[in-house]
Amino acid sequence: MRLVALDQQAQAAGLRLGQALADARALVPGLTVLEQDTGFLASAFAEFADWHSNASPLVGVLQDKAPFGDLVLDITGVAHLFGGEAAMLRMVLGRLRALGYSVAGAIAPTIGAAWAQSHFGSSGIIGSEQLSDALDKLPVAALRLDERQVSLLTQMGLTRIGALRTRPRKPMLARFGASLILRIDQAYGQIEERMTPRLPPADHFVERKFFEPISTLEDVLLTMEGLAQDLSQLLEAEGLGGQGFHLFLYRVDHKVMTLSLNAARLTRDAGHIASLFRHRAQRLEQEHYDPGFGIDLVRLAAASLDRLEPGQAGVFETDNGAKDIEQLTDRLASRLGPLSVLKTELVASHIPERAARLVPALTQQAQIAPAGEGDRDRPLRLLPQPEPVAISAEVPDGLPAAMIWRRQRYRLVKAAGPERISAEWWRSGERLKLVPAERPTPPAPGEAPKPLPYTPDLPLFDPMTGMRDYYIVEDGEGHRFWVFRLGLYGGAVHPVWYLHGVFP
Amino acid sequence: MFLFCSYSHSTMQTQNRQQRLAALRDTIANIERKPALAEMRARAFDGAADGFPRLPGGLLQDVCTDAVRNGGASLGFALGQVRTLFTPKRLAVLYLQLAADAQFFGLPYGPGLSSFGLDPAQLVIVRASDMQDLLWVAEEALACRAVAGIVADIGGAPEMLDFTASRRLSLRTAESGTSLFLLRYGADRPASAAHLRWHLAPHRSGRKPFDDRAPGPARWGLTLERGNTGQNTREWILEWTGNAFKSLPDRAGKTRQHLPGTPVSLPLPALLGNPISQTG
Numbered sequence: 001m002r003l004v005a006l007d008q009q010a011q012a013a014g015l016r017l018g019q020a021l022a023d024a025r026a027l028v029p030g031l032t033v034l035e036q037d038t039g040f041l042a043s044a045f046a047e048f049a050d051w052h053s054n055a056s057p058l059v060g061v062l063q064d065k066a067p068f069g070d071l072v073l074d075i076t077g078v079a080h081l082f083g084g085e086a087a088m089l090r091m092v093l094g095r096l097r098a099l100g101y102s103v104a105g106a107i108a109p110t111i112g113a114a115w116a117q118s119h120f121g122s123s124g125i126i127g128s129e130q131l132s133d134a135l136d137k138l139p140v141a142a143l144r145l146d147e148r149q150v151s152l153l154t155q156m157g158l159t160r161i162g163a164l165r166t167r168p169r170k171p172m173l174a175r176f177g178a179s180l181i182l183r184i185d186q187a188y189g190q191i192e193e194r195m196t197p198r199l200p201p202a203d204h205f206v207e208r209k210f211f212e213p214i215s216t217l218e219d220v221l222l223t224m225e226g227l228a229q230d231l232s233q234l235l236e237a238e239g240l241g242g243q244g245f246h247l248f249l250y251r252v253d254h255k256v257m258t259l260s261l262n263a264a265r266l267t268r269d270a271g272h273i274a275s276l277f278r279h280r281a282q283r284l285e286q287e288h289y290d291p292g293f294g295i296d297l298v299r300l301a302a303a304s305l306d307r308l309e310p311g312q313a314g315v316f317e318t319d320n321g322a323k324d325i326e327q328l329t330d331r332l333a334s335r336l337g338p339l340s341v342l343k344t345e346l347v348a349s350h351i352p353e354r355a356a357r358l359v360p361a362l363t364q365q366a367q368i369a370p371a372g373e374g375d376r377d378r379p380l381r382l383l384p385q386p387e388p389v390a391i392s393a394e395v396p397d398g399l400p401a402a403m404i405w406r407r408q409r410y411r412l413v414k415a416a417g418p419e420r421i422s423a424e425w426w427r428s429g430e431r432l433k434l435v436p437a438e439r440p441t442p443p444a445p446g447e448a449p450k451p452l453p454y455t456p457d458l459p460l461f462d463p464m465t466g467m468r469d470y471y472i473v474e475d476g477e478g479h480r481f482w483v484f485r486l487g488l489y490g491g492a493v494h495p496v497w498y499l500h501g502v503f504p
Numbered sequence: 505m506f507l508f509c510s511y512s513h514s515t516m517q518t519q520n521r522q523q524r525l526a527a528l529r530d531t532i533a534n535i536e537r538k539p540a541l542a543e544m545r546a547r548a549f550d551g552a553a554d555g556f557p558r559l560p561g562g563l564l565q566d567v568c569t570d571a572v573r574n575g576g577a578s579l580g581f582a583l584g585q586v587r588t589l590f591t592p593k594r595l596a597v598l599y600l601q602l603a604a605d606a607q608f609f610g611l612p613y614g615p616g617l618s619s620f621g622l623d624p625a626q627l628v629i630v631r632a633s634d635m636q637d638l639l640w641v642a643e644e645a646l647a648c649r650a651v652a653g654i655v656a657d658i659g660g661a662p663e664m665l666d667f668t669a670s671r672r673l674s675l676r677t678a679e680s681g682t683s684l685f686l687l688r689y690g691a692d693r694p695a696s697a698a699h700l701r702w703h704l705a706p707h708r709s710g711r712k713p714f715d716d717r718a719p720g721p722a723r724w725g726l727t728l729e730r731g732n733t734g735q736n737t738r739e740w741i742l743e744w745t746g747n748a749f750k751s752l753p754d755r756a757g758k759t760r761q762h763l764p765g766t767p768v769s770l771p772l773p774a775l776l777g778n779p780i781s782q783t784g
Contacts, residue, residue, distance in 0.1 A: 321650025344614035344624040356614030381610030416718035478706035504580025
């Protein structure tokens with residue numbers, strides 16, 4: 001076990017990071033040690049990171065070096081809102097210090113340089129001109145290398161980054177791996193390094209700040225309705241519509257609650273957006289809505305934007321209610337979840353359970369029905385899983401005469417069938433038995449031998465397995481069922497009967 | 505709502521009394537808010553045929569059947585009625601079911617819908633997690649003017665769907681012009697404010713051409729247990745023709761014929777709301 005974090009007192013006592021716990025105990029006998037709760041720290045830190053999105057829209061957590069991450073903010077084009085980079089750094093760091101954290105931070109043109117400066121230099125700003133000077137002076141560990149690489153470099157006497165930069169690259173690549181070269185290039189800005197923002201990035205957003213924090217859900221929703229109006233105007237001015245909408249609630253205790261939803265098609269209708277959030281919020285209320293000590297900033301953002309031309313009512317426009325239905329499914333899906341509002345999609349397949357599948361109504365596109373399947377008799381209700389039934393017939397291959405389903409006996413008086421539906425060999429990863437190729441004749445002298453026909457290395461398809469014989473049966477009272485027999489009489493496996501659907 | 509009636513024996517005139525009665529009937533008709541049924545009755549008294557009526561939209565209908573195995577029949581009956589309610593502006597059907605009931609009741613099957621004569625693309629299937637959500641969806645969908653009909657698999661008599669809830673739904677259906685069908689299974693009849701209550705039993709299917717042993721077109725045996733469609737019959741045997749219901753003569757071999765205008769000798773509370781006098 002090793003030390004991962006120290007307070008100032010422990011540092012003063014001569015302990016250092018990465019030291020073995022036994023050594024530390026030997027140095028300081030009365031040491032207080034707590035085990036690291038990684039999951040808790042990571043989630044608390046992530047929430048902390050989210051809260052920083054009030055400073056910049058792009059906030060990420062770098063997971064690779066620190067035990068629970070480093071906070072990265074992309075402040076491109078943001079700093080002027082806080083009175084310049086220096087003022088912004090002072091504000092962000094000062095705010096955290098006021099909360100009782102010890103913080104180090106730096107602003108630099110690249111992620112690598114900012115990380116290096118904040119961990120191994122003093123808090124400050126590196127402009128793009130001083131980038132190489134500042135980096136050259138820092139130790140190699142500032143490149144976010146792993147321990148083996150750092151110790152190897154130190155053994156070779158390469159302790160500063162500047163010494164690495166001028167060395168030939170090929171031997172270094174062979175010796176230390178591609179990651180070293182990558183890190184050097186990223187730190188100096190030769191290769192762009194990307195960060196993954198934790199919250200969905202939002203180009204278009206509107207927000208409202210509160211002097212006194214609000215806490216009830218009703219207040220939040222009222223604010224949201226006002227924001228939806230503003231957002232709608234903002235989008236309309238640019239001729240845009242959005243499909244995803246996010247509502248961020250910034251709590252005073254540095255946490256962010258996010259409500260996200262998707263509309264079926266591009267929209268900027270304030271009433272529709274507001275009603276979607278209202279339905280989602282009803283669900284939130286049932287589960288957990290915890291405003292903590294209050295919410296001091298509410299932000300509504302639109303994502304997945306695209307051009308949405310202002311609609312114009314035509315003279316010959318036909319209103320077939322499709323828009324109303326879409327808005328209805330939107331509202332239903334925002335409360336019940338998109339997987340609860342479904343539409344049928346027909347698939348060109350003979351297998352009954354594959355011929356229709358249920359897809360979320362939000363994603364469903366206009367479809368072309370497979371041709372030629374319309375005039376078959378199919379049940380109105382299909383059981384998601386066929387249920388085994390006991391069926392007896394007068395002769396093995398005759399029409400079913402009696403059936404037991406769900407412990408109820410039925411005397412069958414009418415039956416139609418069988419309709420034989422075989423398995424789809426092209427989906428089962430098997431090969432068909434083809435007409436045997438003619439026996440290869442020995443090639444005549446001077447002639448190249450003919451290549452054999454290609455046979456894939458797959459098991460042979462057996463048409464008897466997975467073959468079903470479907471019957472429509474009717475009992476004396478008029479119940480009509482769709483039953484099938486899996487397998488054949490006289491085959492290797494005894495056939496089993498299933499009930500698959502119910503007719504009107 | 506309160507109705508205050510005061511009588512003064514000495515000055516009451518017969519004509520005055522008639523007027524007041526008529527006014528009261530109008531009030532009650534407004535309270536009952538069954539514009540759809542009133543319209544039905546008006547049409548029936550104009551001398552419509554005695555077959556199965558073409559019911560207008562805006563009705564809350566309980567479709568009761570004895571067992572879950574009749575689920576196909578009751579879904580067919582409801583969808584058959586919805587099919588007559590489609591207009592160019594109302595082209596969608598909603599089917600509501602609890603997510604846990606899918607295996608027990610079965611789900612509407614696309615190719616089966618097309619062979620029944622309904623485009624599967626018109627059907628939206630909503631799988632709610634509990635009865636509260638299901639009723640919320642029903643109410644939300646009633647408010648949408650593009651929905652022709654809603655079919656809900658209720659099961660037995662859930663606690664959540666009591667008389668108050670069904671009264672609420674019946675008022676909403678009457679307002680919106682969308683029909684709501686509650687499919688119930690079991691022998692008990694819970695309190696309900698439905699405009700119509702059917703008892704449905706499957707019936708031996710019709711004859712299939714060229715094959716006497718095969719099941720033919722679907723048939724239903726229906727009894728109207730509650731409500732009044734204005735027809736003199738309360739029992740029908742219906743056959744599905746692929747487009748509409750066809751009324752068949754019952755087992756005795758004759759249709760129940762009543763002379764038009766004959767008073768119906770059944771306790772009908774809804775008659776109070778009928779401004780047209782039944783007694784002449």
